[in-house]
Amino acid sequence: MDFLIDSFLSAVLLIGSLDPGLLQIIGVSLKVSCTSTLIASLLGVPGGFIIAFGRFPMKRLLITILNTLLALPTVVVGLFVYAFISRRGLFGVFDLLYTQKAMIIGQVILIIPIVATFTISAVSRIDDRYRKTALTVGANLLQTAWMIVREARFGIAAAIIAAFGRVIAEVGISMMLGGNVRGFTRTMTTAMALEYDKGQFVLGVALGIALLGVSFGVNLFFNYFQGKVRV
Amino acid sequence: MLYELRNLKKTYDGRTVLDLEQLCLDRGKITSLMGPNGAGKTTLLEIMAFLSGPSSGEVWFEQGKVDFTTEKLIHLRRKVVLVEQQSILFTTRVWKNVAFPLRIRGVPRARQAGMVEELLGLVGMGAFRDARAHKLSGGETQRVAIARGLACFPEVILLDEPTANVDVENQIAIERIIQEINQKKGISVIFTTHNMIQASRLADQTVFLYEGRVARSIYENIFSGYIETDRNGCKQCILQYGLRLDVDSQKSGPVRISIDPGAVKIRRDQSNGSAENTFKGKLIQLTDEQSRVRALVDIGIPLSVLVPKAVFGNLDLGMGAEVWLTCPVESIEVF
Numbered sequence: 183m184d185f186l187i188d189s190f191l192s193a194v195l196l197i198g199s200l201d202p203g204l205l206q207i208i209g210v211s212l213k214v215s216c217t218s219t220l221i222a223s224l225l226g227v228p229g230g231f232i233i234a235f236g237r238f239p240m241k242r243l244l245i246t247i248l249n250t251l252l253a254l255p256t257v258v259v260g261l262f263v264y265a266f267i268s269r270r271g272l273f274g275v276f277d278l279l280y281t282q283k284a285m286i287i288g289q290v291i292l293i294i295p296i297v298a299t300f301t302i303s304a305v306s307r308i309d310d311r312y313r314k315t316a317l318t319v320g321a322n323l324l325q326t327a328w329m330i331v332r333e334a335r336f337g338i339a340a341a342i343i344a345a346f347g348r349v350i351a352e353v354g355i356s357m358m359l360g361g362n363v364r365g366f367t368r369t370m371t372t373a374m375a376l377e378y379d380k381g382q383f384v385l386g387v388a389l390g391i392a393l394l395g396v397s398f399g400v401n402l403f404f405n406y407f408q409g410k411v412r413v
Numbered sequence: 414m415l416y417e418l419r420n421l422k423k424t425y426d427g428r429t430v431l432d433l434e435q436l437c438l439d440r441g442k443i444t445s446l447m448g449p450n451g452a453g454k455t456t457l458l459e460i461m462a463f464l465s466g467p468s469s470g471e472v473w474f475e476q477g478k479v480d481f482t483t484e485k486l487i488h489l490r491r492k493v494v495l496v497e498q499q500s501i502l503f504t505t506r507v508w509k510n511v512a513f514p515l516r517i518r519g520v521p522r523a524r525q526a527g528m529v530e531e532l533l534g535l536v537g538m539g540a541f542r543d544a545r546a547h548k549l550s551g552g553e554t555q556r557v558a559i560a561r562g563l564a565c566f567p568e569v570i571l572l573d574e575p576t577a578n579v580d581v582e583n584q585i586a587i588e589r590i591i592q593e594i595n596q597k598k599g600i601s602v603i604f605t606t607h608n609m610i611q612a613s614r615l616a617d618q619t620v621f622l623y624e625g626r627v628a629r630s631i632y633e634n635i636f637s638g639y640i641e642t643d644r645n646g647c648k649q650c651i652l653q654y655g656l657r658l659d660v661d662s663q664k665s666g667p668v669r670i671s672i673d674p675g676a677v678k679i680r681r682d683q684s685n686g687s688a689e690n691t692f693k694g695k696l697i698q699l700t701d702e703q704s705r706v707r708a709l710v711d712i713g714i715p716l717s718v719l720v721p722k723a724v725f726g727n728l729d730l731g732m733g734a735e736v737w738l739t740c741p742v743e744s745i746e747v748f
Contacts, residue, residue: 315500318495321517
C-alpha cells in the first residue's frame with residue numbers, strides 16, 4: 183500500500199514539474215486520439231444518420247452488426263490492420279506500420295461503430311415534427327438533415343465523448359500498430375504498460391493520473407459546451 | 414382555383430384514411446375543414462402541404478398537376494406552409510426560429526432582423542424575441558410557429574387545429590392573426606377545427622369530412638347509437654342514456670347519426686308535441702351567429718339547434734328555460 187501512496191505523491195511531483203518526457207507522451211496521446219475521434223465523427227455521424235433515416239435492404243442486420251462491433255477487442259483491430267499494413271500486406275508499400283497514422287487507422291475502425299450507433303440512437307429519438315417543420319418551411323434535404331442533427335446534438339456529443347474515451351484509454355491498437363516507439367508512437371497507455379513491465383510504478387501512476395486528468399478536461403469541455411447551448 | 418383534388422386516395426397499411434372524389438378550394442379565401450377525429454383532416458393538410466403524396470389520384474395546385482416524385486416539390490413547398498396542431502420550435506431562441514425560413518431563402522442577415530421584428534410584432538410576440546423557444550407556453554409556441562410560417566412568405570398557410578390546447582386569450586389572438594393575414598396579406602388560409610362557431614365566424618367556406626370523405630351533411634350533432642326494429646316494424650336508434658329516435662334507414666346494429674341543427678324545431682310548450690322524436694330539454698347555451706341564434710339544449714344529450722333570429726325573438730326564451738325539441742326523421746342522417 184505504501185508503494186502506491188509513494189508512487190502517487192511522486193507522480194504528482196512529476197506532473198507538477200512538467201517533465202518533458204511526460205508531456206511528450208501526453209502530446210502524442212492527445213494528437214492521435216483527437217485525430218482519430220475527429221475522423222470517426224466525420225464518417226460516423228453522417229453514416230449513422232443515413233442508416234437511421236435511409237430505407238434499404240438488411241438495415242436491421244447492419245445495425246445489429248454495428249452493435250456487435252461495439253464489443254470489438256482492440257487486439258482484433260490491431261491484428262486486422264496489421265495484416266494489411268505490414269510489409270507483406272496489401273498496403274505494405276505505404277510503410278505505415280509503427281507510425282501514428284497506423285494507430286489512427288486502427289482507432290478509427292475501433293470507434294466508428296460507437297459514433298454511428300450512438301448517432302442512430304440519438305437521431306431516431308428526435309421528434310418527427312422537426313423533419314416536417316424543416317420541410318414545410320422550405321428546407322432542402324441537406325438543410326433538413328442538418329436541423330435534425332442539430333436537435334440531436336446532445337446525443338451526438340455523447341457519442342463523440344464515448345468514442346474519445348475509448349481511444350484515449352485503449353492500449354492494444356497503439357501497441358500493435360504504433361510499436362510504443364519513444365517520442366514518436368509512445369502513448370500514455372503504452373508507456374504505462376512498459377513502466378509496469380519494468381517495475382517502475384511512479385511514471386505509470388503519473389501517466390494514469392494524467393490520463394484521467396485529460397479525460398476529465400475533455401468531459402468538462404463538452405459539459406460546458408452542452409450547458410452553454412442548451413436552451 | 415387554388416387546389417383541386419381528383420379521385421384522391423390515401424391508404425396506410427391497407428386502411429383508406431382519405432377518399433375524395435373531387436374537392437376544389439378557392440384562392441384568397443379562408444377555408445375551414447371540419448370533421449371528427451380520424452376524419453382525415455390532418456392527412457389532407459399534409460398532402461396539400463406537399464409533405465406526403467396520395468396513394469392514388471391527382472392533386473392540382475394553381476392549375477398545375479403536382480408530381481410528388483420529383484425534387485421540384487421544394488418549389489411548391491416554398492409556396493405553402495403547414496403549422497401543425499402541436500407545433501414544435503427548434504431548440505434555440507425565438508428569433509432564430511423565425512429567421513430560419515429567411516436564412517434558407519438567402520435573405521441577407523442585415524434584413525433578417527427587421528423582418529423577424531415585424532413578424533413577431535404581427536403575432537404579438539415582439540417581447541419574446543430573445544426568449545428560449547422551449548420555455549414558451551402552448552399558445553405562445555403556436556403564435557411563434559405562425560410567425561415562422563409567415564416568414565416563408567407563403568401563398569397558402571395551412572393550420573391544423575390552431576386554437577386547440579390554447580387558452581381563450583391566445584385563441585382570440587390566433588383568430589385575429591388568421592383574419593389579418595388573409596385580409597392584409599392576401600394569404601389563403603386553410604384551417605382545421607372542431608369548433609363550429611369558430612368556423613362560421615372565420616371561414617368563407619367550410620368542408621366537412623367524415624371517414625375520409627367529404628360529408629354531405631353538416632358535421633354537427635353526431636352521436637353513436639344502435640338501430641333496432643320495434644314491434645310495429647319501425648326503426649329506432651337508441652342513443653346514449655337510452656334516448657330513442659325514430660329513423661328512416663335500412664341499417665341495423667351499431668351506427669352513427671347526425672341531426673341537422675337547422676331542421677330541429679324548438680317550442681316553449683308541448684303543443685303539437687305529439688309528433689315523433691319530441692323531447693323536453695333545458696336551454697344551456699345561446700350564441701349569436703349572424704342571422705341565426707345557436708341554442709344548445711340538454712335533452713339528455715347536448716343538442717345544437719339553429720333558429721332564425723326573428724323566430725327566436727318570438728319565443729322569448731332565456732337561459733335555463735324549459736323547451737321542447739322535435740327532430741323530424743328527415744333531419745336525421747344515419748352513417
